[in-house]
Amino acid sequence: xxxxxxHQITYGLYVVASRREDALNAQIANTVFQITSEPPxxxxxxxxxxxxxxxxxASGLFVASVLPQDTPLAVIGxxxxxxxxxxxxxxxxxxxxxxxxxxxxxxxxxxxxAKVTRALEAGTHTVFVGEVSQMELVxxxxxxxxxxxxxxxxxxxxxxxxxxxxPVEQAKPGRWVCKQCTYIYxxxxxxxxxxxxxxxxxxxxxxxxxxxxxxASKDAFAPED
Amino acid sequence: xxxxxxHQITYGLYVVASRREDALNAQIANTVFQITSEPPxxxxxxxxxxxxxxxxxASGLFVASVLPQDTPLAVIGxxxxxxxxxxxxxxxxxxxxxxxxxxxxxxxxxxxxAKVTRALEAGTHTVFVGEVSQMELVxxxxxxxxxxxxxxxxxxxxxxxxxxxxPVEQAKPGRWVCKQCTYIYxxxxxxxxxxxxxxxxxxxxxxxxxxxxxxASKDAFAPED
Numbered sequence: 208x209x210x211x212x213x214h215q216i217t218y219g220l221y222v223v224a225s226r227r228e229d230a231l232n233a234q235i236a237n238t239v240f241q242i243t244s245e246p247p248x249x250x251x252x253x254x255x256x257x258x259x260x261x262x263x264x265a266s267g268l269f270v271a272s273v274l275p276q277d278t279p280l281a282v283i284g285x286x287x288x289x290x291x292x293x294x295x296x297x298x299x300x301x302x303x304x305x306x307x308x309x310x311x312x313x314x315x316x317x318x319x320x321a322k323v324t325r326a327l328e329a330g331t332h333t334v335f336v337g338e339v340s341q342m343e344l345v346x347x348x349x350x351x352x353x354x355x356x357x358x359x360x361x362x363x364x365x366x367x368x369x370x371x372x373x374p375v376e377q378a379k380p381g382r383w384v385c386k387q388c389t390y391i392y393x394x395x396x397x398x399x400x401x402x403x404x405x406x407x408x409x410x411x412x413x414x415x416x417x418x419x420x421x422x423a424s425k426d427a428f429a430p431e432d
Numbered sequence: 433x434x435x436x437x438x439h440q441i442t443y444g445l446y447v448v449a450s451r452r453e454d455a456l457n458a459q460i461a462n463t464v465f466q467i468t469s470e471p472p473x474x475x476x477x478x479x480x481x482x483x484x485x486x487x488x489x490a491s492g493l494f495v496a497s498v499l500p501q502d503t504p505l506a507v508i509g510x511x512x513x514x515x516x517x518x519x520x521x522x523x524x525x526x527x528x529x530x531x532x533x534x535x536x537x538x539x540x541x542x543x544x545x546a547k548v549t550r551a552l553e554a555g556t557h558t559v560f561v562g563e564v565s566q567m568e569l570v571x572x573x574x575x576x577x578x579x580x581x582x583x584x585x586x587x588x589x590x591x592x593x594x595x596x597x598x599p600v601e602q603a604k605p606g607r608w609v610c611k612q613c614t615y616i617y618x619x620x621x622x623x624x625x626x627x628x629x630x631x632x633x634x635x636x637x638x639x640x641x642x643x644x645x646x647x648a649s650k651d652a653f654a655p656e657d
Contacts, residue, residue, distance in 0.1 A: 208472075208564070208566055208567050208568070209542075209567060209568050209569050210472065210567065211542075211569055212498075212542035212543065212544055212567035212568055212569055213466050213472060213474075213544070213564075213567065215444075215498040215541050215542040215569070215575050216444055216464055216465060216466060216474075216498065216575075217442060217443060217444030217575050217577050217578075218442060218444075218465065219440075219441055219442030219443075220442075237465075238465045238466070238467065239441055240441060240443065240462075240463045240465060240477065241438055241441060241463070242463065242477045242554050242555075242557050242559060243554060243555040243556045243557050244556075245555075245556065246555070247433075247435065247438060248554060248555065249438075249441075250477070250554070250559060252465065252467045252475070273437075273440040273441065316440045317434075317436075317437035317440040318437065319437055319438070324554075325552055325553075325554055327550055327552040327559065327561065328550075329467050329468060329473060329475070329549075329550055329561045330467075330468040330470070330471070330473065331468045331469075331470065332467050332468050334467060334475060334552065334559060334561070336552065336554045336559070339433070339438075341433055342433050342434060342435065342437035342438065343433070343434050343437055344434050344436055344437055344440070350440050350441075350442050350579075352442050352577070353442075354575075
């Protein structure tokens with residue numbers, strides 16, 4: 208068996224949100240898909256250990272925001288690598304509420320609100336199926352794919368590129384990899400959003416610098432080999 | 433509700449095959465995704481009216497072949513718009529058998545064989561979850577996305593293009609649309625694979641010409657407006 212075959216499956220990337228009474232939470236998910244047209248129903252696979260899973264079970268609601276291709280890595284890191292058990296994810300985040308009171312991102316291309324009708328437990332994950340109760344286009348744009356996100360994280364495509372070519376990965380000297388999320392720090396690019404100019408070696412980064420994707424500290428990084 | 437929001441969900445395109453005793457069948461599906469890593473398990477949504485659905489229920493097996501971006505439209509039409517109830521789909525088709533005896537395409541990028549562990553009925557469709565029993569890369573290449581397929585069908589991207597820009601649809605004079613599968617016949621391009629040279633008006637096509645995607649006859653076409 209070659210598990211690389213799994214990487215040939217195509218996905219988008221979504222912020223999937225839910226609520227429990229007045230508490231809101233959301234996470235990154237790639238497994239959102241339509242399952243029936245009449246009535247329109249969508250499904251999502253969610254890890255049972257996640258707080259969003261608890262919220263979906265409690266409210267029977269989820270909303271998927273379709274991320275655009277130019278989504279900053281920090282947004283994906285915020286929703287994907289930090290737990291809502293430790294901090295309120297929507298605090299300080301620009302969001303709107305769907306008719307059922309579940310948050311979606313105004314920076315998304317579209318949102319789909321669903322009311323859970325069925326759930327299938329499958330080991331570590333649950334597949335929730337929900338009838339779409341509201342859906343709207345938010346703004347025009349190209350959806351972010353999971354493949355493109357991985358290319359961005361490895362610094363292999365500029366943010367505005369149309370869509371990625373087949374990945375060609377080459378280790379470059381001076382690059383360091385985040386062991387938590389696989390983000391690559393490239394000294395040629397620095398981390399402009401984090402105030403680090405291009406040309407800064409990893410070892411010269413300030414001690415309080417954190418991974419722009421997942422927030423891990425410097426000691427979570429190892430040299431790329 | 434704006435159902436166009438559903439079109440912002442990203443999918444790949446797959447030939448999903450199964451068998452019932454010695455009989456083989458397959459169809460096109462876009463809803464293949466990984467659901468757990470430990471153990472590796474994948475899911476697929478299949479219309480309950482399809483023969484492949486019957487075969488998956490009978491054998492508890494399915495194999496997804498990941499289609500490459502340069503898949504000819506005729507291949508998708510063969511598996512996607514013709515029923516295995518009327519003809520043996522693998523007759524005259526190049527295929528190989530997975531260890532469990534389910535066909536996959538040697539022209540695919542990868543195949544994943546799964547043994548069904550759970551099934552969730554969801555209206556017109558069933559979501560089958562299967563533990564991956566075998567998976568292999570078949571050849572390198574870029575996976576075909578559902579969005580790219582739709583662009584190809586509308587003649588909006590050349591076959592070798594990397595990936596589609598946001599769709600800009602404009603009706604052109606002389607183009608006819610297949611009402612069965614939405615393929616567009618463009619007289620500027622003709623249908624070279626069907627022996628029709630560029631510059632041939634739709635009305636001049638031979639009476640036995642059929643839609644290169646779904647095999648519908650000429651009278652299934654209407655002028656694009």
